[in-house]
Amino acid sequence: MTSSRITQRTVAETTLRGLQGNLTRVQNLQQQLSSGRRVSQPSDDPSATVSSMTLRSRRAADEQYLRNMEAASGRLTVTDNALTQLSDRLRAFRDLIVQSRNGAVGAASQAGIAANMNAVRDEVLDLYNTTYLDRPIFGGTITGSATVDAAGTYLGNDQPVEARVSADALVRIDVPGTAAGADTVPGTLAQIAANVAAGGAGATDLAAVDAALSTVAQALGDVGARAARVSQTHDLVDAHRLDLTSRISVNEDVDLPEAMMNLSAQQVAYQSALQAAAKIQQVSLMDFLR
Amino acid sequence: MTGFSTFNTASTGMSAAQRALDATSQNIVNVNTPGYSRQRVLTQSIGMPVAASIHTSLNGSFIGGVSVVDVSRIHNAFLEASRAAAGARQAAITSQTDILTSAQQLLSEPGDTGLQSTLDSFYSSWHDLANKPGDTAAGSVVIQRALAVADQLHSLSNGVSAQWTTARSNLVDLVSRINQSASDLAKLNESIAAGQQSGKPVNELLDTRDQLVRQLASLAGASSAMDDLGRLSVNINGVTIVTGNEWQAVTLSGADDITAAVSDPPTLSVGAFTVPVQSGSAAGLLASLRTDLPSLSGSIDGVADRLVTAVNTVYSTGYAPNGSTANTFFSGTDARNITVVPTSGTALAIAAQPGTLDGSIARQVGDLAVDSVAQGVLGSPGPSVGWRELTTSLGVQVQSLKTAQSVQDAVVAAAEDAVQADAGVNLDEEMTNMMQYQRAYQASARVITTADELLDTLINRTGKVGL
Numbered sequence: 001m002t003s004s005r006i007t008q009r010t011v012a013e014t015t016l017r018g019l020q021g022n023l024t025r026v027q028n029l030q031q032q033l034s035s036g037r038r039v040s041q042p043s044d045d046p047s048a049t050v051s052s053m054t055l056r057s058r059r060a061a062d063e064q065y066l067r068n069m070e071a072a073s074g075r076l077t078v079t080d081n082a083l084t085q086l087s088d089r090l091r092a093f094r095d096l097i098v099q100s101r102n103g104a105v106g107a108a109s110q111a112g113i114a115a116n117m118n119a120v121r122d123e124v125l126d127l128y129n130t131t132y133l134d135r136p137i138f139g140g141t142i143t144g145s146a147t148v149d150a151a152g153t154y155l156g157n158d159q160p161v162e163a164r165v166s167a168d169a170l171v172r173i174d175v176p177g178t179a180a181g182a183d184t185v186p187g188t189l190a191q192i193a194a195n196v197a198a199g200g201a202g203a204t205d206l207a208a209v210d211a212a213l214s215t216v217a218q219a220l221g222d223v224g225a226r227a228a229r230v231s232q233t234h235d236l237v238d239a240h241r242l243d244l245t246s247r248i249s250v251n252e253d254v255d256l257p258e259a260m261m262n263l264s265a266q267q268v269a270y271q272s273a274l275q276a277a278a279k280i281q282q283v284s285l286m287d288f289l290r
Numbered sequence: 291m292t293g294f295s296t297f298n299t300a301s302t303g304m305s306a307a308q309r310a311l312d313a314t315s316q317n318i319v320n321v322n323t324p325g326y327s328r329q330r331v332l333t334q335s336i337g338m339p340v341a342a343s344i345h346t347s348l349n350g351s352f353i354g355g356v357s358v359v360d361v362s363r364i365h366n367a368f369l370e371a372s373r374a375a376a377g378a379r380q381a382a383i384t385s386q387t388d389i390l391t392s393a394q395q396l397l398s399e400p401g402d403t404g405l406q407s408t409l410d411s412f413y414s415s416w417h418d419l420a421n422k423p424g425d426t427a428a429g430s431v432v433i434q435r436a437l438a439v440a441d442q443l444h445s446l447s448n449g450v451s452a453q454w455t456t457a458r459s460n461l462v463d464l465v466s467r468i469n470q471s472a473s474d475l476a477k478l479n480e481s482i483a484a485g486q487q488s489g490k491p492v493n494e495l496l497d498t499r500d501q502l503v504r505q506l507a508s509l510a511g512a513s514s515a516m517d518d519l520g521r522l523s524v525n526i527n528g529v530t531i532v533t534g535n536e537w538q539a540v541t542l543s544g545a546d547d548i549t550a551a552v553s554d555p556p557t558l559s560v561g562a563f564t565v566p567v568q569s570g571s572a573a574g575l576l577a578s579l580r581t582d583l584p585s586l587s588g589s590i591d592g593v594a595d596r597l598v599t600a601v602n603t604v605y606s607t608g609y610a611p612n613g614s615t616a617n618t619f620f621s622g623t624d625a626r627n628i629t630v631v632p633t634s635g636t637a638l639a640i641a642a643q644p645g646t647l648d649g650s651i652a653r654q655v656g657d658l659a660v661d662s663v664a665q666g667v668l669g670s671p672g673p674s675v676g677w678r679e680l681t682t683s684l685g686v687q688v689q690s691l692k693t694a695q696s697v698q699d700a701v702v703a704a705a706e707d708a709v710q711a712d713a714g715v716n717l718d719e720e721m722t723n724m725m726q727y728q729r730a731y732q733a734s735a736r737v738i739t740t741a742d743e744l745l746d747t748l749i750n751r752t753g754k755v756g757l
Contacts, residue, residue, distance in 0.1 A: 004711060008715070009321065009715070010707055013703075013706070041395070041688075042394055042685025042688070043689040053400050053406045053677075053678050056406065056407060057659070060407065060414060061413075064417045064656070067417070067418065071422070135647070140646075141646035141647055142646065143611075143646065143647045157646065159643060159648060161648070167660050286721065
């Protein structure tokens with residue numbers, strides 16, 4: 001604009017360029033405000049774009065971990081319930097043994113106690129065959145739906161079932177049948193019931209049931225610890241996800257008060273440019289020649 | 291000097307003023323004509339005899355007055371050339387920016403519709419399947435999400451390819467415009483030379499020719515040089531397309547499909563010579579056709595290839611319900627031919643051991659969502675990293691092109707202002723000139739009246755003193 005000689009066309013074009021620049025800025029701000037987003041194209045801010053993509057990807061992973069943990073804690077809760085009931089049933093069985101060892105019990109009563117024991121054993125078998133989403137919870141990764149068959153044979157394979165609960169943590173969400181006594185307890189119980197039917201339970205029978213109880217209690221403690229770990233991780237991942245969401249927003253979203261301020265300032269600039277253009281172009285030498 | 295010669299002198303003044311008014315009116319009416327250069331009448335005084343005597347004037351020889359030497363066109367070839375060069379650079383940046391901006395829109399990043407989010411959903415579906423191995427619905431979701439990823443890769447690849455084709459047809463159109471302008475310019479060279487030889491005014495033709503040169507610069511970065519006869523020869527970086535009244539056609543050769551763009555890049559040539567286009571719209575188009583779009587397409591293929599390799603590497607370790615192993619999940623090697631192999635959600639090979647109902651391989655595929663896991667499987671960065679790199683590098687390129695564009699816009703504006711400052715019409719100036727010429731005409735007319743009165747005194751009043 002330092003040209004020595006200015007023509008009407010120069011003035012017109014300069015004015016037009018200025019107005020065009022103003023209008024472009026107004027349009028950019030308007031677009032940001034109407035979309036609510038500061039970055040709508042990678043070229044708006046390439047580094048914000050790449051952080052945004054990374055953050056979104058991590059948030060999607062976190063959402064998936066949360067879903068995985070819901071499935072995991074569902075399965076752990078079912079396992080916990082099954083083990084609690086199992087322990088309860090084993091204690092009932094132990095009471096029957098104590099009853100059977102009472103010297104005053106006659107042969108007929110021993111037969112009745114043995115029948116009761118067999119009923120409890122059936123309940124124990126059912127508990128070992130507990131399923132979660134149609135999968136036997138003590139069976140590992142077997143294809144069938146039963147962990148223990150009617151004869152008390154263990155069908156499970158002890159293969160681990162794991163869940164991804166965070167980017168670097170896997171939690172085992174099953175209890176292997178052997179750790180819960182599914183391979184031994186049904187046989188032991190059947191043997192004791194047979195012993196009772198044959199005349200009475202011995203001290204070893206009591207010790208065997210106590211051993212089974214302690215196995216179940218150990219499994220129960222293990223499940224509880226893992227459920228606690230899942231719930232802790234759940235809180236951490238959820239907090240991380242919220243943090244990511246707010247960082248995505250900071251990264252992508254327009255700062256509304258600032259954008260509004262900028263828009264008003266830009267509109268004032270545009271209006272004054274329009275007014276200046278109208279004033280300059282109004283007069284010419286011809287207005288003063290008569 | 292006598293009364294009679296005064297008539298002649300004054301009449302030359304009147305006709306000179308009239309010629310000047312003609313030029314002024316031409317300037318005023320063309321105030322907004324693009325490429326118009328203002329014109330000025332150059333006058334020269336005709337010498338008066340050293341000593342005026344009655345004899346010299348009575349001989350009837352013409353001895354005084356003004357003559358119009360030339361109607362000159364105010365024009366600075368240097369300013370015009372720098373305006374043309376600035377415009378050529380601007381056209382190159384603009385055409386490249388336009389193509390890459392729309393390529394960037396294909397990516398639809400950042401957002402929930404880009405490939406990144408499709409990939410994330412794809413990986414998520416594997417985790418869901420791992421939570422419920424053997425579940426038909428979860429298996430179908432995996433297949434559907436995989437198809438969505440493949441479809442998005444296909445449409446990205448096709449989109450880039452379609453842009454390449456559009457850019458190439460733009461280049462075909464541009465080449466025909468170059469040839470049209472070159473042929474027009476050759477004809478103008480001939481008319482201008484003929485006009486100048488016969489002394490006819492050629493200013494308007496010169497303006498038209500400058501416009502053509504500017505157009506050729508903006509199309510292909512052409513520059514011009516004038517020969518001794520006032521004819522312009524035009525070359526594109528040393529390859530001549532117009533000399534005198536002859537012109538040579540520019541032709542486009544090379545690939546007409548993006549797949550062959552690298553092995554057989556599109557090229558402009560004149561006869562046997564390759565035209566080294568460095569500015570003008572053609573340069574922007576050629577840069578996109580030869581480098582930008584093929585490399586973008588190659589990067590998208592790279593993302594597809596990494597995805598296929600990573601997923602298959604993990605998936606092949608799994609056992610299907612029928613006991614088969616070493617299966618493939620994706621087939622294909624690039625974004626064009628990637629396909630999903632399994633068709634049923636029940637037959638996925640996601641068990642770590644044969645004959646079990648296990649989801650650990652599905653979990654491992656889902657874990658590929660984490661960049662470090664994908665890196666571990668591939669030994670090189672995974673598909674998501676590749677996709678982010680591609681998006682960033684395109685974003686950075688478009689951003690810097692846009693910056694260059696606004697800088698170049700300012701350069702062109704300054705160059706245009708300089709041309710206008712020199713050759714443009716200023717109405718105030720023309721009005722002032724008009725008054726000046728009008729007064730000159732009036733004054734010359736007044737001289738004739740005065741000379742007439744002198745003669746009247748001489749002829750009618752002489753000897754009548756006292757009557």
